[in-house]
Amino acid sequence: MRPPTIKDHDVRLYSTEVLERVWLTDRVFEIRLSKPSTFKFMAGQRIRLLHRAIRRDYSLITAPSDPTLALCLKKIESGEYSPILASAKPGTQLSFTGPLGYFTYRPSGRPTVFVATGTGIAPFLSMVRTGITGFTLLHGVHRATNLYYRDIFSRAARLYIPCLAAEAEETEDRESVFRGRVSHYLAEHLPSGNYDFYVCGRQEMIRDVTLMVDARFPSSLLYTEVFY
Amino acid sequence: MKIYTGSGDRGKTSLLSGERVSKADLRVEAYGDVDELNSILGGVVAALPPTEAELAKEIQKIQSVLLHIGACLAVTPGSPVSEELEEITKEHSKALEGAIDRIDGSLPPLKEFILPGGHISAAWAHLARAVCRRAERHVVNLSAIQTGTVGSEQLRHVIVYLNRLSDYLFVLARLCNKIQGLSDTMWKR
Numbered sequence: 001m002r003p004p005t006i007k008d009h010d011v012r013l014y015s016t017e018v019l020e021r022v023w024l025t026d027r028v029f030e031i032r033l034s035k036p037s038t039f040k041f042m043a044g045q046r047i048r049l050l051h052r053a054i055r056r057d058y059s060l061i062t063a064p065s066d067p068t069l070a071l072c073l074k075k076i077e078s079g080e081y082s083p084i085l086a087s088a089k090p091g092t093q094l095s096f097t098g099p100l101g102y103f104t105y106r107p108s109g110r111p112t113v114f115v116a117t118g119t120g121i122a123p124f125l126s127m128v129r130t131g132i133t134g135f136t137l138l139h140g141v142h143r144a145t146n147l148y149y150r151d152i153f154s155r156a157a158r159l160y161i162p163c164l165a166a167e168a169e170e171t172e173d174r175e176s177v178f179r180g181r182v183s184h185y186l187a188e189h190l191p192s193g194n195y196d197f198y199v200c201g202r203q204e205m206i207r208d209v210t211l212m213v214d215a216r217f218p219s220s221l222l223y224t225e226v227f228y
Numbered sequence: 229m230k231i232y233t234g235s236g237d238r239g240k241t242s243l244l245s246g247e248r249v250s251k252a253d254l255r256v257e258a259y260g261d262v263d264e265l266n267s268i269l270g271g272v273v274a275a276l277p278p279t280e281a282e283l284a285k286e287i288q289k290i291q292s293v294l295l296h297i298g299a300c301l302a303v304t305p306g307s308p309v310s311e312e313l314e315e316i317t318k319e320h321s322k323a324l325e326g327a328i329d330r331i332d333g334s335l336p337p338l339k340e341f342i343l344p345g346g347h348i349s350a351a352w353a354h355l356a357r358a359v360c361r362r363a364e365r366h367v368v369n370l371s372a373i374q375t376g377t378v379g380s381e382q383l384r385h386v387i388v389y390l391n392r393l394s395d396y397l398f399v400l401a402r403l404c405n406k407i408q409g410l411s412d413t414m415w416k417r
Contacts, residue, residue: 006312102244106308196246210235214248221246 009040009099013050018092019068021085024148028119030061031085033069033094040064041099043126044225047071049081050095056081057100059122059200059225063129072122072148103200103225105132110221112136113195114157115182115209118146120201120227125149128156136190138163140182140205161185183208192216200225244299245307254370259301261363266294268356272404275349280407286327287400290393293320297386301367305379316385324392331399335406341415346405353401357394364390 020032041047041064046057058071075086088094105112105127114124117140124137133156140163141147153160163178163185178185186209195217199209203226213222240248241256249256269291273284296314303310344354364387371383405412 007314102309102312104312106246108308207235210242210248211238214238214240218248220248222242222248223246224242 006042006045006099006102006104009042011097011100012038013095013097014039016069016094016096018085018088018090018094020090021088024072025143025145028072028074028146028148029086030070030072031088033071035067035069039069039098042104043130043132044101044104044123045099045126046101046103046123047096047098048100049085050097051081051084054080059101059103059126060099061122061125061129063126066129072119072125074119101225103198103223105130105198106196106223108196108221110194110196113138113190113197115186115197115199115201115205116140117182117201117205118142118227120205120225121149121153123200123225124198125152128152132156134158137161138178138182138185140201141165144177181205181208183212186212186216190216193220195220197222198225199223201227243304244302244313245304245309247304254366254373255301255304258363258366258370259298261359261366262294262298262301265356265359265363266291266298268352268359269294271352272349272356272400275347275352276404277407283403283407290324290396293389297389300382300386301370303379305374310379310382316382316389318385318388321385321388321392324389324396328392328396328399331396331403335399335402338402338412342402342412343415344401345413346401346410347408349408350401350404350410353397353404357397357401360390360394360397364394 014036016033016036018031019034022030024030041060043064044059046059048055048057058073060069061072062068062070073082073085075082077083103123112135114135114137116124121139135157136159137153137157138161139147142165144164147162150162161178162176163180163182166179182205197213197220199206199222206224206226210222213220236251239251241251242248243255269287273287276284297316299313300316303313345351367383367387367390371380371387374380374383402412
């Protein structure tokens, strides 16, 4: 029997309930939601939360086999949806459509490089929770406290490179942290070769990484997911 | 939300299957034509009178199939991504054949060449037909370089669909004129 693919799961409207919220930093939190019994997805896919006229897409961070759903997001004070989720009490009812997107892991003979900035790490967390290992991960953050899933990725990755903004304060473990942007790491440190790049984060980062892939790794594959 | 990223400023684009290719790549030419065709069909729908809601729905269904075709063309053969896409089958072409027969049966028989034009909706449909033929030519080129490889059967179905769609767009153009009470303009040699 072939493994399920994206087209096996119909995009439909679902109801869910807020179960729990855990703050990872002063601005980033995980929100756990009940999982509708008929909802199925592939690791790396998104759901679209609906609230009145607002629609926001968020990548799931749980594995498809997990009994609940969870998201990781940053509270944007001026944002439309994240403040609602940041204060939603357990029991709050929400609607969503999904699953959405094609940002799923496709094994090949080439080495895999995951590249994320900030909460763009979310889809990779779901992938790792399905048992994917042996990849290189670059996670760009402004502060060392934003490396919230460091333990999980350190265990699963072949090489885990936190990329800390050059202007960030010194950390204790300066040996294991790259000081600079993820695109700088790709420019200066990743050996030449053909890779499968999976890139998730803000579009400015995706542009910089794309241009770097064109320049240094032109025969590689590049899959991207933009976070707005 | 910004629409532009700037990652294509140096003449390259990403296929759905992950490859970075030239924007002049044959595959990009082909799905670009399909995108152009789809946009023109939007013009046809916009120019239909409100009384033609059913016809508009039929055309929008075709637009949806064209999005699937665009995705199929944006994937290199053998990529695992192709497993994730909706397949184009002969059922899609058969649905068009049914629509062609229905529309053609409602039109006066044609004995001469006609000039593309008439009502604006008909003019859009004729333009769509010509772009559809160009899309078909590019997909035929594409299929010539991937004969015998994985995915060639899918391209064969796409070629059949585009061939049938051109015929549909011809009768649709004539129907658009009929809806407006206009006759087709015959070619005077």
